[in-house]
Amino acid sequence: MLSIKGLNAWYGSSHVLQGVDIEVGEGEIVCLIGRNGAGKTTTLKSVMGLVDKTTGSVTFEGKELLGEPAHVRFHHGLAYVPEERRIVAGLDVRDNLRLGLLASRDKAREKELIAETAKIFPRLAERLDQTAITMSGGEQQMLAIARALISSPRLVMLDEPSEGIMPVLVDEMFELFRDLKGRGVTILLVEQNVELALGIADRAYVIDQGEIVHQATAAALLADAEIQERYCAV
Amino acid sequence: MNGLSLDLLGLQLFTGVALGALYILMAVGLSLIFGMLTVVNFAHGAFYMLGAYVGLWLMMHGANFWIALVVAPLAVAGVGLAVERVLIRPLYGRGIDYPLLLTFGLSYIIVELVRVAFGNTGYPVDTPEALQGAVDIGVGYFPLYRLFVIAATAVILAALWFFLEKTSFGLIIRAGARDPQIVRVLGVDVSRVWLIVFGLGTGIAALAGLLSAPLQGVIPEMGGPILAEAFVVVVVGGMGSLAGAAVAGLLVGIVVSMTSLFAPEMSRVAIFALMAIVLLIRPQGFFGRAGLMS
Incomplete structure (x- = not known):
């Protein structure tokens, strides 16, 4: 459904994403994990059209998104919940x-x-x-x-939804994500709480220094202490 | 109390409110445009003047005042749309000084073009027949036309309030002024909203210009002083606040008219003294949000 191929992104002269490849199938929950600064947020922002300079390819249901402004991507059925939430004051x-x-x-x-x-x-x-x-x-x-x-929306991208939130609410929220999946919504999730995220995800990608370094089913990654230690330990 | 009766003070107060009405109309546009586009529009005074001249031209060609009052603001709003689309849009994301300098230069061009077309000397504009004369407002006879200016401003303010607070487009404007990015993510083409806000602001400035014409006549330089005064109103009222523009506009208008009663030569100084005092006590203005510029 969402297909990211060879995605590069820059902030000014800093080359933040260096050829990221991610596939998200219809109805899946796919999780993107990695350390702070690895490129998780930039990946989501690039898909939504909020990064000024990007190259490569991002297609959604076969339509190329790169080059389209963010508001057009919304109309394709994409939604993005940014890390800072961006609730409008006033x-x-x-x-x-x-x-x-x-x-x-x-x-x-x-x-x-x-x-x-x-x-x-x-x-x-x-x-x-x-x-x-x-x-x-x-x-x-x-x-x-x-x-x-x-x-x-057909696909929702969530950036660190559990950050700074009471555990009770986090459980409630992840229960909701499971419900959403049941209703056919596709989810691309960035999450620091790796165990929790892998608990609801189908598949996961590990990103490090702007590149995808590992991909596996959520269950396999959950069992792989070494990879988790190497790329996700804070 | 010879000469300085309460009635005279009362009348002067109303004169101040009428003057304040023009400031308010200028300030709401400046404030909306700054709040949404972060553009400090130095051409706003030129659009004010252009409104008066387009109205004058229409009246020279047989239109009556009322037709001019509708058509001139629409025409100038059209000019505003073109200016935003062609000249200002390429400058977004480049810092606040780029559009500031652009509109500053543009104001000179517009004034010069009007001088070429209409000459350096001004024109008087007749008060429309229906609004000539004065009415007793309790404290004395007050010019009917000034009452009309006050009423027209109240109507525009009420319409703007309704538009901003009660319509979907108003919600986009309120949210977009605070966070344009989230509004884009939610599917709104923000650049279209900016275009409309700029056109709306310039149209209201043009309306103010034409409303002022029967009071003060028209000259190519008429936009300069009122632009400075409107900036004071925006700063005192708080950037981006409709209520702030209304309250501060009235206050500045009353300060000017009262000062000119006692010490006419001090009236312009008084405006800036007021601004200095407000800035010392409340840097964000009456209704402004702190840190808007950061």
Whole structure:
């Protein structure tokens, strides 16, 4: 479904990704792991169109994405939940959710979709009129995910969703990812919590210094202490 | 109390509000454009002047004031759209000084072109017939046209508020001003939004220019002083804030009219003194967010 081939990315003169290859099949959860600074976030950003200089090929359902602006990639069915969550200050929870539908074909069904989303995210349902940035980190992360999902994307990319969040909420969140998979949503997940991520993933890629150094099924990688030690230990 | 009665102060207060109305119209555009595009639009005064001249030209060619009041802002908004699309867009991502210098230069070009077309000397503009005369507002007789300027500004402000707070496009503008990247990720073509905001801002500036014409006449240099005053209003009210522009615009207008009652030569100095005091006490302005420039 998503096919990344020979992807290079630069920040200024720094060559951050050096020929990354990743395949994500329809309905899969694929996990990208590696140390801080290995190139995980840059990979997701490059797929979404947020890195100025990229070469290689990124196709989504056969369509080449490189060269398309980010907002066009959204319309292909791609969603991205950035690490910093980027909840918009000054807006309440409902308006942050509405943002997720502004450009969507489903905009006319706004009320209905917000109600549906509130059912999936009960923590948000209670807080629809609250200023979003006054919520806890975990609740903000839920909101960022809900905002990305409300337009029913085909593939969701999540960057470090568990970072800085209470364990109870993390479990709730990963349960949700499993549900999403059950509903046919494809997920590309970047996660520091390797064990947790491999627990729900089908396959995993290990990235180091801008290159994919290893790929395996999640189960095999979970059992491979050496690889985990070598590339993922902090 | 001979000469300085309460009634006179009251009338002068209303004069200040009418003046403030023009400042507000200028400041909301500047503030919106800065908040969204991070463009300090030094051509805003030139668009104000252009609005007055396009209106004048229309009236010379048989249009009445009301038609001019609708058509001139639309025409200047069209110019604004072209300026953003062709001249400003290539400069995004290059730092705040590039569009600042570009619009600064552009303002000179527009003023010079108007001088070539209309000459260096100004024109008086008649107050439309329906708005001539004065009405008793309790404290004395106040020019009807100035009341109209105040009312027109209130209508524009209310419409802008509704647009920004109650419509989907307004939500895009509010979110995009704070985080354009997330708005792009959510599928919105932000560059189109910037284009529309720039056109909207220049159109409102043109409206202000034409509204000022019956009060002050038109000359090619008319945009200079009001641009400086509108910048003061934006800074005092807080960058990017509609409410800030409204409150600060009224305040600056009243300060000017009151100072000119007691010490006319000090009225422009008073504006900048007010700005200095506000900046010392509250650097982000009345309604501004701290750190917007960083």
